[in-house]
Amino acid sequence: MAAMRILANLLALCALVAFTVQPAFAQSILRDAETEALLQELAYPLVEASGLEPGNVDIVLVNDPSINAFVAGGQVVYLHSGLIDAADTANEVQGVIAHELGHITGGHITRFGEGAKSATGVSLLSLLIAVGAAAAGAGDAALGAVLAGQRAALGKFLAFTRVQESSADAAGAQFLSDAGISGRGSLTFFGKLQNQEFRYGRSQDDEAGFVRTHPLSGDRIARLREVYTADPAWDAPDDPALQARFMRVKAKLSGYLADPARTLASFPESRNDVAARYARAYAYHKDARMDRALAEVDALLEMDPTDPYFLELKGQVLLESGRAADALEPLRQATELTNSQPLIASIFGHALIATEDESHLPEAENVLRAAVSRDRLNPFAWYQLGKTYAAQGDMPRAQLATAEQQVLNRDYGRALQSALAAEASLPEGSPDWLRAQDITLQARAELERIRDSR
Secondary structure, three states, X not given: OHHHHHHHHHHHHHHHHHHHOOOOOOOOEEOOHHHHHHHHHHHHHHHHHHOOOHHHOEEXXXXXXXXXXXXXXXXXXXEEHHHXXXXXXXXXXXXXXXXXXXXXXXXXXXXXXXXXXXXXXXXXXXXXXXXXXXXXXXXXXXXXXXXXXXXXXXXXXXXXXXXXXXXXXXXXXXXXXXXXXXXXXXXXXXXXXXXXXXXXXXXOOXXXXXXXXXXXXXXXXXXXXXXXXXXXXXXXXXXXXXXXXXXXXXXXXXXXXXXXXXXXXXXXOOOOOHHHHHHHHHHHXXXXXXXXXXXXXXXXXXXOOOOHHHHHHHXXXXXXXXXXXXXXXXXXXXXXXXXXXXXXXXXXXXXXXXXXXXXXXXXXXXXHHHHHHHOOOOHXXXXXXXXXXXXXXXXXXXXXXXXXXXXXXXXXXXXXXXXXHHHHHOOOOOHHHHHHHHHHHHHHHHHHHHHHHO
């Protein structure tokens, strides 16, 4: 019985190691037209330098206050909101994007299993030794064998990830160089990470390096400084227009995510620059002080009456103040100025519906259909389109749009019901009927996967 208990404990330890090497994330995604446009522009020259197709690489903002970025399969770079908050320049963010592109071009996510398999091999070997010792009655020896094996397995896996990080550092430096972008921001940001480690009391000695997924920040800075300072792009100036846009987006993000009191303390009324007014507008809006929010937006529009993002914000504040009719003109202008950017167009469509004026429904349908045709991964736009169809009495397409929204929200049970209802009423063989079938198959497959995983 003692041997069996030890064996059970050893298996539990192996399961723990298996868990530690699985990437996981469950944060929410932040979507904003202006922010996404800036991040794509920051990434564009780096994506080209990496040999990837710019149109195939997405930069996604994750609502997480920690300073982090990652890739998780496919050609998508995820940046935490905390990283944007910590960065002082657009160039720093470009350094992070270049590093993450190094992971993509290096195939590090697809090779993740290599490191896990190697670590598991060491772990299983220690387990077999431990089982033999336990069966012979040597419980202490069994536990010692498995603990030593677990440390060796974890060390082997962490060494594998450190090699990948060093490889991504080198690739990122090359991408910056080929794009003619200075590595100053990359070094500055690594310095911030190192200062954070010092504040948290994380050891920088060799023993600490053994149990880290990343190389020691000091070592990375020293190695990259040598590369960056010798590069012809080292003295390349930052783009002032990109930097100004970055400061706007950073202020906007602060106003949207931070507590309003904190935002107003960071951006006091004594400041009248664009970033400060932007941050205060979002803070007042979040605090339901709509008159103050509108005053800040109007001041911004005095500076630039055709800025689509200022117009978008004014329309959003008016809409959420219950003034849907007043929101139409700024939102219509913003939609036109951005060539029907899907996120902005979906808010405009929502405002058209919110007026409860049936004469606006055809325009709302056109606007929302255009939005989902360019961005099918927008559940809000699908929901509004479903409302538009329902208000016009087109229930089969309302059910189909609802199914699209539900499957994006991973509500597979309801998506299946909505898709089946749509399929039953739509013309057989039509594009919408075929799409309803696709959603039905997808929802069923996901429900079976969830059932089988339990």
